Amino acid sequence: MNGRDVDLFDKSLALSADMEEEIARKNRKADTIIMKDEYEQVVGFMLNKELYGIDILDVEEIIKPVDYTYVPNTKPFVMGVINLRGKVIPVVDLRIRFGFVSNPISADSRVIIIAHNEYNVGFLVDKIEKVYYIEKKSIEPTPPNIPQNIERYVKGVGKMPKKIITLLNIEEMLKEGGSLTPKTGSTMEVVKNG
Amino acid sequence: MAENMDDMQEIVQDFLVEADELxxxxxxxxxxLENESEDEDLLNKIFRAFHTIKGSASFLGFEKLTELTHKLEDVLNKLRKFELKLNSEMMDAILEGVDKAKEIIGLIKDGGDPESVDIEKNVKQLVSFLDQNYKPEEESSGKTEDTMNEDELVELQEQEIMEEEAEVEAEESEKKSGKEKPKSKDEIEAEIERLLKQRMEEDKEKRLKRKEKILSELQKKQFAENVKEKKNEIKEENVPDKKKKSTMAKKSKPIVEQTIRVDVQRLDDLMNLVGELVLGKNRLVSVAQKAEEKLSGDEVVEELGEVANQITLVTTDLQMGVMKTRMVQIGKVFNKFPRVVRDISRELNKEVELIIEGAETELDKSVVEEINDPLVHIVRNAIDHGIEAPEDRVKLGKLSKGKIVLSAYHEGNYIVIEAADDGKGMDPEKLKQKALEKGLITETEARQMSKEEAFALIFKPGFSTAEKVTNLSGRGVGMDVVKTNVEKLNGIIEIKSEVGKGTKVILKIPLTLAIIQALLVKVTKEYFAIPLVSVVETVRIIKDDIDKVENKDVLRLRENIIPLVYLGDTLGIGKNKKTLDGKEIYVVVVAIAEKKIGLIVDELIGREEIVIKSLGNYLTNIKGISGATIMGDGSVTLILDVANVINEASIISANIEDHLIDGYKKEQPVALVASRELKAKNDLVNALEGKGYNVVYAHTDKEALDLASEHLADIVFIDLSIYINDGYNLAKSLRSMPAYKVTPFIAISTDGTYDKEKLKESRFNKLLFTPIEKNEIYVAIEEAMSRNILVA
Incomplete structure (x- = not known):
């Protein structure tokens, strides 16, 4: 909901350099008005030295890593749960999720709190870059050189003048959940042992 | 128009609520009434209830319901005027009518078609009572019901037909409901029925007139009898009867209460808010305590303490208040049981008297909803398997009428519900035998089983002691349902039984589900909250108290043998963790439903009021965890799913001694290095390995705590700026582990800063600054070691 609260970031980031460049370019060409619809706003972050992006509408806020409580019987990438103003929110180590080597938490580490549909999950990332405006036209389907284990969570690659950004499919990432025994598992246990 | 619809909807809603209650x-x-069929006040009350429902139903156009309640009303009208005498066939028909009415109400509620319910048979039966008894009132004196002679019947029918014929046409055009009813094969019967229906709608004068006629012509004898009976009653029981009636009257005319109906959702929301407030209060209290520790004596701190105390009081009151608004009397559930008992005992040809005690005991609405089903199963079971057939009972020297006592009372934050019967009781040996035959337990298990455990066998799925399976119980699912439901409520089941004397099933259930009392424990580096309702007791033992049965750890606690298990193992976090001191082992004895085990934990923290929170959609159905709560310091603590932990415990192979620090042998000394700086880490590792240490390295505090319990280090190096909490806190946590009470700790400051007080508090033995020289390290080790000896 409050994902558009750009104040969370450095004010100068609100309009990215790329965006400004783009505007300038367009202005030079003609008096075209930039339609917001033509752009996708994404929160860019670094993970394993690569740039990834999450749709800003899915981002509730960004926090520094806080103490978390480990939850037993969850998948390895679930670090645990944190208390965010009275709400219990699971935190996922995105490095482990994508099969990279886990890195110690550093001064740059951040947790992106995702609010998507009924889900509230935090993603631990190496570093937050800024909010990018990606022209929708420039988003291309996933190129084949993306590792297989990540491919299914990628919805496309955004091309910017100087770099590319891998856009994540939040829906797909949240679908599986973090429990080792989702839904039916434990009742079966009960039957077996009861 | 739309407004009209809304109004209508509202009226229907009100009607539904009212009808439900009635x-x-x-x-x-x-x-x-079955026992007090002469009670006029009661008859009047029932009559009025039917009348009220009929009125509203007809206004709202529920035709079937109108028709049905109308017939019921008519029968009751006759009963209350003593023109009919109640017999069990009649009672069955009336009760069936009530059931049908409930069915219709249910359909209206669920948006179904209320006219789809088949009430024809029931209505016909009800009408037949009215029909027969217009003339032969003798039936009401208890003689057989089909003695009505044919002449009378024909005469009556003819008379009716003549009387009503004129109205038929008008009626037919008015009442379309008649057409909706399934067509009866017998034309005459259908005709009579319709006429009867019409006749019912006429006013009562006609009936009275007819009654007089009937009485004078045919039933003088009966009348005389009636009068005699009445006289006798008046003579014999004049005073008590009057008393009885006056109390009845009081009951049926409740004092007008000052109440309003509130949407349950609103109460739920309110309860959630109170939950948040409780968390806030806990936090305030903890802050106030901290402030006191730091700045005791300060005026502001004292004031803060006072405010915290006051807020605590108010919050507790508010919480109680909101909880009370959600409370309903358990009578709401109990009151269904006279009917249940009656139906079951009739079906099984048993005589059962039901006694209800403590119906006014209150508990949370959500709990009440869950408690009904288990109780029905328990009572069914008691009648079916417990209470003997009347002739057997007489042979045994018992009253032919069996007794079931349903009672409820409060005990602390719990409600205790008991269902006791005076039937044949349960024989533990027989139960074991049965379970053996069914392959539910093994020979050894059977031998070791206590009486209580044997009783608990009835909760196993697939267990049934009845030789023949009746349609009520004995399918081996019923008691299993009881267990599941009670577990869901975090409740405990206990069974007491004595052969020949009876059985008592005791349910202990928390009053509310949202805010609970919990016991906080620590195991490995994690804290958990165990719902206090599941905790039986806590005991401190030493390692020699632990016995072995078939290579499983057990504890002899007074009369009982309780399986012991390390809590960490049941949650899958106990592997290789050595956290227990054999001289001081804490056991939390927990019970869910009928099972009891001892959970071994590292530390008992204390008791706290916690607010249950969900882990959200991403973490659904986590094994062993039922939810989370937020503590006063803002950290999240997980709530144990005790039922699951107990289940898990039965398949664990790890033993307690795997977790003892005593007698742990290692080939070379171990050093634990916890640092987030690679440079410092590398320097340390080099120096220590040169000294013959096996170095384990952690880059966060959590990792360090895990490694510390797995390796039992001889010396620990802690980077004061380690993530996530700092090095001081890490040292404090380590010091609380039995293996690290006196281990030398060396602090490392990477930025030149340190807090002397905190260093002392965490009992560091030495402080180093980066960059660290090899020699510095060796000297530090020497010093720390020697100081360690002094401390010891």
Whole structure:
């Protein structure tokens, strides 16, 4: 909901350099008005030295890593749960999720709190870059050189003048959940042992 | 128009609520009526209830319901005027009518078609009572019901037809409901029925007139009898009867209460808010405590303490208040039981008297909803398997009428519900035998089983002691349902039984589900909250108290043998963790439903009021965890799913001694290095390995705590700026582990800063600054070691 609260970031980031460049370019060409619809706003972050992006509408806020409580019987990438103003929110180590080597938490580490549909999950990332405006036209389907284990969570690659950004499919990432025994598992246990 | 619809909807809603209440009361009243069929006040009350429902139903256009309640009303009208005498066939028909009415109400509620319910048979039966008894009142004196002679019947029918014929046409055009009814094969019968229906709608004068006629012509004898009976009653029981009636009257005319109906959702929301407030209060209290520790004596701190105390009081009151608004009397559930008992005992040809005690005991609405089903199963079971057949009972020297006592009372934050019967009781040996035959337990298990454990066998799925399977119980699912439901409520089941004397099932259930009392424990580096309702007791033992049965750890606690298990193992976090001191082992004895085990934990923290929170959609159905709560310091603590932990415990192979620090042998000394700086880490590792240490390295505090319990280090190096909490806190946590009470700790400051007080508090032995020289390290080790000896 409050994902558009750009104040969370450095004010100068609100309009990215790329965006400004783009505007300038367009202005030079003609008096075209930039339609917001033509752009996708994404929160860019670094993970394993690569740039990834999450749709800003899915981002509730960004926090520094806080103490978390480990939850037993969850998948390895679930670090645990944190208390965010009275709400219990699971935190996922995105490095482990994508099969990279886990890195110690550093001064740059951040947790992106995702609010998507009924889900509230935090993603631990190496570093937050800024909010990018990606022209929708420039988003291309996933190129084949993306590792297989990540491919299914990628919805496309955004091309910017100087770099590319891998856009994540939040829906797909949240679908599986973090429990080792989702839904039916434990009742079966009960039957077996009861 | 739309507004009209809304209004209408509202009226229907009100009607549904009212009808529900009336029907519920009816069940109770009708069963009472069976024993007190002469009670005029009761009859009037029942009559009025039907009348009220009929009125509203007809106004709202529920035709079937109108027709049905109309017939019921008519029968009751006759009963209350003593023109009919109640017999059990009649009672069955009336009760069936009430059931049908409930069915219709249910359909209206669920948006179904209320006219789809088949009431024809029931209505016909009800009408037949009215029909027969216009003339032969002798039936009401208890003689057989089909002695009505044919002449009378024909005469009556003819008379009716003549009387009503004129109205038929008008009626037919008016009442379309007649057409909706399934066509009866017998034309005449259908005709009579329709006419009868019409006749019912006429006013009562006609009936009275007819009654007089009937009485004078045919039933003088009966009348005389009636009068005699009445006289006798008046003579013999004049005073008590009057008393009885006056109390009845009081009951049926409740004092007008000052109440409003509130949407349950609003109460739920309110309860959630109170939950948040409780968390806030806990936090305030903890802050106030901290402030006191730091700045004791300060005026502001004292004031803060006072405020915290006051907020605590108010919050507790508010919480109680909101909880109370959600409370309903358990009578709401109990009142269904006279009917249940009546139906079951009739079906099984047993005589059972039901006694209800403590119906006014209150508990949370959500709990009440869950408690009904288990109780029905328990009572069914008691009648089916517990209470003997009347002739057997007489042979045994018992009263032919069996007794079931349903009672409820409060005990702390719990409600205790008991269902006791005076039947044949349960034989533990027989139960074991049965379970053996069914392959539910092994020979050894059977031998070691206590009486209580044997009783608990009835909760196993697939267990049934009845030789023959009746349609009520004995399918081996019923008691299993009881267990599941009670577990869901975090409740405990206990069974007491004595052969020949009876069985008592005791349910202990928390009053509310949202805010609970919990016992906080620590195991490995994690804290958990165990719902206090599941905790039986806590005991401190030493390692020699642990016995072995088939290579499983058990504890002899007074009479009982309780399986012991390390809590960490049941949650899958106990592997290789050595956290227990054999001289001081803490056991939390927990019970869910009928199972009891001892959970071994590292530390008992204390008791706290916690607010249950969900882990959200991403973490659904986590094994062993039922939810989370937020503590006063803002950290999240997980709530144990005790039922699951107990289940898990039965398949664990790890033993307690795997977790003892005593007698742990290692080939070379171990050093634990916890640092987030690679440079410092590398320097340390080099130096220590040169000294013959096996170095384990952690880059966060959590990792360090895990490694510390796995390796039992001889010396620990802690980077004060380690993530996530700092090095001081890490040292404090380590010091609380039995293996690290006196281990030398060396602090490392990477930025030149340190807090002397905190260093002392965490009992560091030495402080180093980066960059660290090899020699510095060796000297530090020497010093720390020697100081360690002094401390010891």
């Amino acid at each position: 029907l519920e009361e009816l069940d109770e009243d009708l069963v009472r």
